[in-house]
Amino acid sequence: MSLTKIVLFYVFTPLSDPEAVRLWQHALAEGCGLKGRVIVSHQGINATLGGEIDDVKRYVRSTRSYAPFRDADIKWSTGTGDDFPRLSVKVRPELVTFHAPDEITVTADGVQGGGEHLTPGRLHRLIEERGDEVVFFDGRNAMEAQIGRFKGAIVPDTDTTRDFIAEIESGRYAELKDRPVVTYCTGGIRCEVLSVLMKNRGFSEVYQLEGGIVRYGESFGNSGLWDGSLYVFDKRMHMEFGEGAESLGRCAECAKPTPLFVNCANEECRKLFLRCAACTESGLHPHCGECVPAGAAGSAITGAEAPSR
Ligand SMILES: [Zn+2]
Numbered sequence: 001m002s003l004t005k006i007v008l009f010y011v012f013t014p015l016s017d018p019e020a021v022r023l024w025q026h027a028l029a030e031g032c033g034l035k036g037r038v039i040v041s042h043q044g045i046n047a048t049l050g051g052e053i054d055d056v057k058r059y060v061r062s063t064r065s066y067a068p069f070r071d072a073d074i075k076w077s078t079g080t081g082d083d084f085p086r087l088s089v090k091v092r093p094e095l096v097t098f099h100a101p102d103e104i105t106v107t108a109d110g111v112q113g114g115g116e117h118l119t120p121g122r123l124h125r126l127i128e129e130r131g132d133e134v135v136f137f138d139g140r141n142a143m144e145a146q147i148g149r150f151k152g153a154i155v156p157d158t159d160t161t162r163d164f165i166a167e168i169e170s171g172r173y174a175e176l177k178d179r180p181v182v183t184y185c186t187g188g189i190r191c192e193v194l195s196v197l198m199k200n201r202g203f204s205e206v207y208q209l210e211g212g213i214v215r216y217g218e219s220f221g222n223s224g225l226w227d228g229s230l231y232v233f234d235k236r237m238h239m240e241f242g243e244g245a246e247s248l249g250r251c252a253e254c255a256k257p258t259p260l261f262v263n264c265a266n267e268e269c270r271k272l273f274l275r276c277a278a279c280t281e282s283g284l285h286p287h288c289g290e291c292v293p294a295g296a297a298g299s300a301i302t303g304a305e306a307p308s309r
């Protein structure tokens with residue numbers, strides 16, 4: 001019986017020759033039969049890969065044999081065996097595309113000048129000490145927060161990571177500049193950069209959740225400060241931390257709770273929106289709210305509009 005695993009990790013470390021690392025990582029992941037996505041930059045590596053458990057272990061062992069990646073904090077989860085369409089290994093100017101490559105300094109110790117890292121336990125202690133003064137700041141795309149987020153979190157209006165700088169410079173969050181702000185994202189990587197950008201723009205007390213929502217969920221499941229489902233970037237598209245998690249998302253058609261995103265049927269749009277399994281099965285609501293004027297939403301599909309999913 002085969003068991004498939006997905007690994008998620010990142011390392012911020014200076015890489016003088018990202019192209020050489022890309023070639024090595026591609027050959028290694030391909031040789032192990034893994035699929036998924038690896039980004040390499042002069043700032044380090046960010047990878048999400050899946051495959052048979054023994055193959056994934058082999059990949060992890062080899063990756064860690066390279067000294068700069070030796071201490072990689074690797075997050076494991078169970079896959080379905082069909083989680084990624086292909087293997088993609090690319091070199092990019094930034095590990096996470098905030099469009100601020102020159103603002104981030106990376107040394108062998110990681111990103112410099114970021115928010116203090118909080119483990120899930122230390123996060124709870126901060127909240128015990130400071131109470132409602134503490135505010136969560138979602139470091140993901142707003143869409144991801146539709147199905148799950150920390151209690152009371154502020155969700156910036158972002159379609160992509162590129163939108164963050166304009167958001168934090170907008171003045172909309174000025175009252176947070178003197179409060180303890182805890183940024184969080186899926187596995188922690190986006191906060192490594194976001195917390196620097198926030199501190200550089202006058203947010204005086206910024207923390208980042210170490211290991212992201214993934215590690216928090218492993219520690220506290222559904223009984224802590226996290227509500228709902230976690231959006232993930234593979235075919236699963238969402239995961240829950242144990243039984244009894246109710247997704248915060250609402251089906252665009254019938255308004256029942258659902259963690260399921262589908263692509264808008266408009267080929268020009270393809271935006272993800274929420275639609276429950278039953279409504280998908282009935283062929284209802286193929287378009288996102290922006291492509292169908294209010295009132296026309298939910299009209300039965302004609303042949304030409306059939307969802308391409
Ligand atoms: Zn529905």
Ligand SMILES: [Zn+2]
Binds near residue numbers: 266269270287288
């Ligand atoms: Zn659309």
